[in-house]
Amino acid sequence: MIELEGLTKRYGTKIAVDHLSFQVRPGVVTGFLGPNGAGKSTTMRMMLDLDNPTSGTVRIDGKHYRELQEPLKYIGALLDAKAMHGGRSAYNNLLCLAQSNRIPASRVGEVLDLVGLTPVARKKSKGFSLGMGQRLGIASALLGDPEILMFDEPVNGLDPEGIHWIRNLMKALAGEGRTIFVSSHLMSEMALTADHLIVIGQGKLLADTSMADFIQQNSRSYVRLRSPEQERLRDVLHANGFIAIESGNGTLEVDGATTEKLGELAGANQIVLHELSSQRASLEEAFMQMTAGAVEYHAHGTDVHGAAPAPGPRWGSISEGD
Amino acid sequence: MIEAVGLTKRYGAKTAVYNLSFQVRPGVVTGFLGPNGSGKSTTMRMILGLDRPTSGHVTIGGHPFRQLPNAPRQVGALLDAKAVHGGRSARSHLLSLAQLAGIPAQRVDEVLGVVGLQDVAKRRSKGFSLGMGQRLGIAAALLGDPQVLLFDEPVNGLDPEGILWVRNLMKKLAAEGRTVFVSSHLMSEMALTADHLIVIGRGQLLADMSVTDFISANSADFARVRTPQTEPAQREKLTTTLTEAGGQVMSEPDGALRVTGLPLPRISDLAHDAGVRLWELSPHQASLEEAYMRLTQGAVDYRSTDDRLAHLQAPLQPGQPGYGMPPQQPTAPEVSQQGWYAPPPPGQNPYAGTPQAPAQSPYAGAPQPPAQSPYATPQPSDTTKDAR
Amino acid sequence: MAAVSAVLQSEWTKIRTVSSTVWTLASALIVTVGVGAALSAVFNSTFDDLSTAEKLTFDPTLVSFFGMTLGQLAMVVFGVLVVGTEYSSGMIRTSLAAVPQRATFLFSKIAVAGGLALLVGVVTSFLSFFLGQALLGEHRASIGDENVLRAVFGGGLYMGLIAIFSMGVAAMLRSSMLSLGILMPFFFLVSQILAAVPKAKEVAKYFPDQAGSKIMQVVPDALNTEKAPYGPWGGLGIMLLWVAAALIGGYLVLKKRDA
Helix, strand or coil: CEEEEEEEEEECCEEEEEEEEEEECCCCEEEEECCCCCCHHHHHHHHCCCCCCCEEEEEECCECHHHCCCHHHCEEEECCCCCCCCCCEHHHHHHHHHHHCCCCCHHHHHHHHHCCCHHHCCCEHHHCCHHHHHHHHHHHHHCCCCCEEEEECCCCCCCHHHHHHHHHHHHHHHHCCCEEEEECCCHHHHHHHCCEEEEEECCEEEEEEEHHHHHHHCCCCEEEEECCCHHHHHHHHHHCCCCEEECCCCEEEEECCCHHHHHHHHHHCCCCCCEEEEECCCHHHHHHHHHCCCCCCHHHCECCCCCCCECCCCCCCCCCCC | CEEEEEEEEEECCEEEEEEEEEEECCCCEEEEECCCCCCHHHHHHHHCCCCCCCEEEEEECCECHHHCCCHHHCEEEECCCCCCCCCCEHHHHHHHHHHHHCCCHHHHHHHHHHCCCHHHCCCEHHHCCHHHHHHHHHHHHHCCCCCEEEEECCCCCCCHHHHHHHHHHHHHHHHCCCEEEEECCCHHHHHHHCCEEEEEECCEEEEEEEHHHHHHHHCCCEEEEECCCCCHHHHHHHHHHHHHCCCEEEECCCCCEEEECCCHHHHHHHHHHHCCCCCEEEEECCCHHHHHHHHHHHHCCCCCHHHHHHHHCCCCCCCCCCCCCCCCCCCCCECCHHHCCCCCCCCCCCCCCCCCCCCCCCCCCCCCCCCCCCCCCCCCCCHHHHCC | CCCHHHHHHHHHHHHHCCHHHHHHHHHHHHHHHHHHHHHHHHHHHCHHHCCHHHHHCCCHHHHHCCCHHHHHHHHHHHHHHHHHHHHHHCHHHHHHHHCCCHHHHHHHHHHHHHHHHHHHHHHHHHHHHHHHHHHCHHHCCCCCCCCHHHHHHHHHHHHHHHHHHHHHHHHHHCCHHHHHHHHHHHHHHHHHHHCCCCCHHHHHCCCHHHHHHHHHCCCCCHHHCCCCCCCHHHHHHHHHHHHHHHHHHHHHHHHHCCC
C-alpha cells in the first residue's frame, strides 16, 4: 500500500506536482497515466524518496521511505532501464544491491533466471540493448521479493514476447496480493494490464477509479443487439422506454441500458437474439476526453499540414523524463 | 511501392535475411512485424541502400535506392531518433538536409509545424527528450514530401497524444496514396494502425496479408455468453447443452462462458430451446498479439516458446481482490484471467477509420496447464543482439 | 537504518567489480614508483650540479616521492570515478532506493574506497622509498633515520587523502567530467604554478596538496624550497580540514538535492 498526501513539488515558480493525494492498493495493477510533463516521473521519484517534496508526504505501508529497514524488501522499482553501472556485469550490479539490503546472493541468480538474463549474467551491462536493460531493471525491482512494485514505462524496448511476458508478470504479482503501480504512455497496452487507474494532468489528480468506471464515465457506452425479429425487438424496446438506433447490418444500438436488462426483456418477450453485447470506447478515447482540458498545449495545437492537430507542447520541461 | 525479390543477407555464417520477397503497396499502412533478431532492421537498411544484399534486390518505385534520382524527395525514413547531430538546432539539422536535397527552406518550417516542434526549432537537439527526437526524425522523413515512407518504431517515447497523432498521421499519409511501411513491437498499437501486415521470422517471410485475414488465419474467434447471475443452474444447463451440440465451452473469471465452435445464432437458438435466458451474447475476435504469437512461436530465436509461454499464463486466483467474481463452477475449464478484462470491442475507436482488430487479448487457447511459476520468462532474443 | 555492515559489503562489491578500480590504482602505484625511481637515479648522477643551498637541504626521502606529483592524478581519477559514475550511469537512483539513508550510503562508500586508497597509498609510498633510496646510491636515507618513517607513512596518507578529497568534490559536483575537469588541472598546473608566483604563493601554501605534502619532507624546507608557517603535521592537519570540508559539502549536496 502506498499513500500520498498533499504531495507537492515546485521548481522555482513552476508547480510540477500539485497537492496530490491518492492510495495505491494491493491486489490489483494500478495504472498511472498522464500526458508528458504531467508530473508522473517526479511523483514516482518522490515516492522513492529520490526527490524531496516541497510539501506533503508519501508513506509506504505507513512508513516514510527513509525509515524503511532494507527498503528493497518492501518496494522494488524500475525507474530507468539505464540506472545501472555499465562497466559492471549484470550479476554484479544486482549483487551490490542485494548485499546492501542483506538479500542472499542466491536470489540474484534467481531473478536473473526469472527475467531470462542468465546467459548474459556475466556480461557488462553497457553492451545491453534497451530491452535487456529493461529486463535487468525488472530483475532489480524483484530482487527483494517486495510486496510493492513500481514500473515506469516497463515495455520500452521489449519485443512482442517481452511485452506479453511483463504484462502477465504484473498481473500474476497483483494476483498474489502485491501492490503494482505502473506508468505507461501506451493506452492500448494499459487497457490490457491495469485494473485501476490514477490519472494526473498538470500535476493534479484527474481521476482515481477502476478501469471500467473510467471508460464508462469518459465515453459513450451502449448495448448492441441483433435479432432475426428486429422489428418486434424495436417495438418491445420502444414500449419499455428504450431508444434503439439502427446502425446498419441489422444491428440496433441502445444507450443507457445494461445487457442484463435487455436480455431479461428479450427473454420475457420470447425474442431470439443473435447478439447482445455491451460496447465501450477504448481507454485511449476515454483518456483523450478526460485530459482534453488538462493538457497544457491543446489551445496551442496548430493545424499546419491539415493533419490531425499536431500537438505542439510548450516543451517547457525538456529535461523532465516523463 | 517497395518491392523485394529474393532478398538475402549473410553476415559470415549467419543468415540474417533469407530469400525474402514482398511488395509494400501504396494507399495502405503496411506493418512490418517480427521478433527481435528476425531481420527487420537489416531488411529496412537494405531497402534504404545502407546495407548491400548478399543476393536478390529491393527497389523503390522500380529503382534500387542508390540509383533513385533525388532520393530524399521520393523516400523518407525514420530509423533512429538519435541519428542527429546533438549540437545542432532542430531547424538547422533539417535545413542542412533540405539543402542537400534542394528542398526550399520554407518547407523546413512547414514540417516543424507539422510535428509540433516549431517552438523549440532553434534549440539544440541534444536537450531533446526521446519523444522530441522522434518528432524531429519524423519531420526529417516528411521533409521531401516523399511518396514512400518508412518508420521504425515510430511511437517510441511519445506520450498518448503523440501516439495518437503519429497513428493518424500514418493513416492520413496512406490515404493520400503514399506507401507507408512501419515496424513496431507494439501489437496492440499495430492493430489500430496497419491495414496490411508483413511478418518475418528468422529472416524469412511468415505472412503477407491483411490484418483481418492475419488474425482470422492465426486464431480462433469465440463468443462470450453470460446467463443470469442469480441462477447458477442456468449456466450449467447451458454449458451442457452447448457441449452436447459440439461447442467448446470454457469459463471466464467473471462467470461468463467462452464458447468456440458454434455461431452466435446457433448459441442463441440452443439457449432458447433449453429455456436459458441470456444476459450477454457477444462476438469476439482474437487480438493481433495472439495471432502473432501463434505464428512466430517456431520462428523465435533461442526460445522454447511453446511450453514457456504456456507457463506465462497467470494461474487463476479465485476470489482475487478487486475482481468480485462468483465462485467458479467446476463444469467448464477456466480461462486464464488474461482474456477477462475485455477492453473495447472492435470498431469502437472513433480515431480508427479502418477495419481493425479488437484491442483486447482473449487467449482462446486450450485449457491452461496447472499453475506453474508465473514468472517463467522467454529467453529474450534481444540478448542475442549485442551481447554475444 | 540499513545495516552499515551490509552497505559496506555492498560498496566493496561495487569497487571490486569495475575495471576502473584496478587501472586507476595500478597507475597510481606504477607512475609514482616509476617516476620516483627515475628522478632518484637522475639526482644521484647529477648531484654535483646542485647549488650549495640545495645540497645542504638535500632530502633523499622527498626525492623518492617526486613521482607523486604525477601519480596523485591517478588517485584523483580513482576518487572521482568512485562517486561520479554513480551519477553518470544513473546508478545513484538505484543505489539510493536501496539505501535511502544518505549518510550511511555516502560514508560507507567513502570508508571503503578511502580505506582502499590509503592502503594502496601506503604500499606505493614504501615501494617508492625503498626503490628510490636504492637508486640514490651514497646520498640515500635509511628508514631508521629520524623522521623518515613518519615521512614515508605520511606519503601514503597523502595519496589516500587526495583520493578522499576527490570523492567529496565529486559528490558536490555530481559529475565525473566536471570534477576531473576541475581537479586535474588544479593539482597538476594551477597549484604548482601559483606556488611559484610571489604573493599568490602565500595563499597556495594552504592548498590541500601543498600543505599535505609537507608531511613527506624529512629535512625542513627541503631542497631550498619556500619556508612554510606550519610543520609537517600542521600541513597534514590543513589537508584534513580540506578533506573534511569536501566530505561535508558532498553530504549536504546529497541530502538536499534531488537525486
